[in-house]
Amino acid sequence: MEKLLPRFLEYVTTDTQSDPYSKTTPSTEKQWDLAKKLVMELHQIGMQEVSIDENAYIMATLPNNLDKKVPIIGFVSHFDTSPDFSGRNVKPQIFENYDGKDIVLNRLKNIVLSPDYFEDLKAYVGQTLITTDGTTLLGADDKAGIAEIITAMEYLINHPEIKHGKIRIAFTPDEEIGRGAHKFDVEKFGAEWAYTVDGSQVGELEYENFNAAKAKITITGKSVHPGYAKNKMVNAIGIANAFLSHLPPSEVPEHTTGREGFFHVHNIKGEIEKAEIELIIRDHDAVHFEARKDLLNDIKDKLNKKYGEYVNLTIEDQYKNMREKVEPMFHIVEIAEEAMKSLQIEPIIKPIRGGTDGSQLSFMGLPCPNIFAGGHNFHGKYEYVPLESMEKAVKVIVKICELTATQIR
Template identity: 50%
Template sequence: MKPIERRLFLDRFLNYVKFDTQSSEESETYPSTEKQKELGRYLVKELTEMGLQDVEMDEHGYVFATLPANVDYPVPTIGLIAHMDTSPEVSGANVKPIIHENYQGGDIVLPGDPEQVLKPETDKALKECIGQDIITSDGTTLLGADNKAGIAEIMGALQYLIENPDIKHGKIRVAFTVDEEVGTGTKYFDVKKFGADYAYTIDGESAGEIEDETFCADTAKITIKGVNVHPGYAKGKLINGIKIAAEIIERLPKDSMSPETTEGREGYLHPHAIKGGVELTEIIFLVRDFTVEGLKEKEEFLQKLCDEMNKKYAPASATLTVEESYRNMKYKIDEDPKVVEYAIEAVKRAGLQPKQGLIRGGTDGARLSYMGLLTPNVFTGGHNFHSKKEWICIRDMEKAVETIVHLANIWAEKSK
């Protein structure tokens, strides 16, 4: 196939990051910020000008489009998905992207905030980009590669397929979603209306990575009801809910089972928030593991702590409730493994070594997989997401576009 030209994706990416699309965890609207729709409207215009069909932005802010098949035999419809919002953790306003040409190693000091420095000794992926062009922000904001790189790469692949009709592909459905960063990216996503048989989120990191596993996730809440009386006359009567909460947290393992002490396949029990007073205190825990069994073990540990507090501090009480968040998409994807096998083959055809990985978190793809649309995650080439040190290598963006093109072609090829 012909080389992937930068014009297909780079100018788009540098333009998209200038849209402030930061989502909000505090908002009660959907999408959580109206400004996400500004990028959505712009993408509708671009998709229409490219000649795609069924282009729309719906009432929820989702952008959809269709690239028709160019073969006359049945091929499964493939979905390509990326999200428009950026993380609430770091500002996405007034992003000033900088291209560091022909990186030769060493530190990269970001000029807008010289305290923001990319160091190859701590950022190992930089060493794989010697001689390449790297994009960062100026250090005062995040870059927005998560996930505007995915959007630009999808758009670049669509343009490439339109310009090269000799590359055969089935029907491709495109979706650009909102509010992924606040966990509600698929809240109103209509899988049936989308009409894809399989899909891919283009939202991963290092070049060559295909991710088909996520955490299983629950949110656990311990509600502590203390006994409150006037502190001046409290001897033998007052039972302080705050102190019970402190004791529960103190009893958590110090060297394991926390985000700061785990990696790889290790799960954790993370006290995420605490609020309240003497009479009523609540602790919110994020419970994460790659298996449902691992989740249950951690929740049983919390229940044991509650039982002990109830025995020790009666008539005060500690009650555990658990709410399911999402499940490891691998449970579903393993039911039809070709969706991953074809992605791995596409990476190989792009000249990369495939790396089948896992996500210590969740994705829109995890929820979509349980909604009936198997959706593993494909790399974008970005690094240090959600931070001012976010960066991406232009070569790896090019490889992401190439991988998407091969992926579309493989589905057509395998369907003959």
């Protein structure tokens, strides 16, 4: 475990932010910087069949150390960080023996991580917290997962008395922009099932996620001198505002939780002659998900009827709820649950309010629940991770390997 922290710190200080507007894989050249380091490290710790393909997908093997055949399982994490907030020049800070009070991340800019606002902090009094300096994200999503998987594999290599079957691991680019599994070679990976190590707080165990789509509304207008515009001007900004006014105001991320779905407008720009709205659609329920897409089409039709054919809508599905693919193999969830309980970790089984490589992989033939990596407040300057949570994730990975090999399912 002594290498876990320095390993993680090295990863987060390497910028791997992905780019949703890029057409390449990986979407940014800088993701190769960490990918190449990881390949070298996997060789160094003694992993076998280490490979990296032309799209920066990394795979490696820990061979079976039993004299019998047991299920081949895998663990998957991603090395890109979110484009939502800067991942450049990350300067992690370490706060040992956290006292439960405000943490000043950046005194100059008065940026404070406070338990008055982020109540989860109260659970980590006495522990070691790794934070940002208030100017970037941290990158625990999902470099914590990578550090934990590699540390777990190294532990198993150094403790051959722990019996396990063949273990496959994989690290992917571009998960944060929804493409992490797009070029994942499931057949080459060769596992019967896998676990993404990409969750948040200790104990999280997830096997259902949002159905997801993205939408773009493009509105064309006509610019006329405002003094002589009556019955002539078509203001695209005004129509965009009208479109937004038809969305249910309570069905947004800041007012929903659990299995409640939402619309999330994340980008809007406009001039009189052209306005664009970009939003995402999320819902765990497939029927409700389709209804949300229908609502956008209904709004478009209503506005086109009122103003003329100025509104164009495109909707693109991104991923589906993996529950339907995992439930038929529910023992894979039960193994993870038992692993946590054996380590005195209370499993928190709940739906993911987001996406994961595991969703797409499940529909590609690799059932893939998600387990915790330990971080909090992803994608922003208040991101942090307790070192003790990362250590627990390592132990859970090791225990899953052990239980899979020793139990007949």
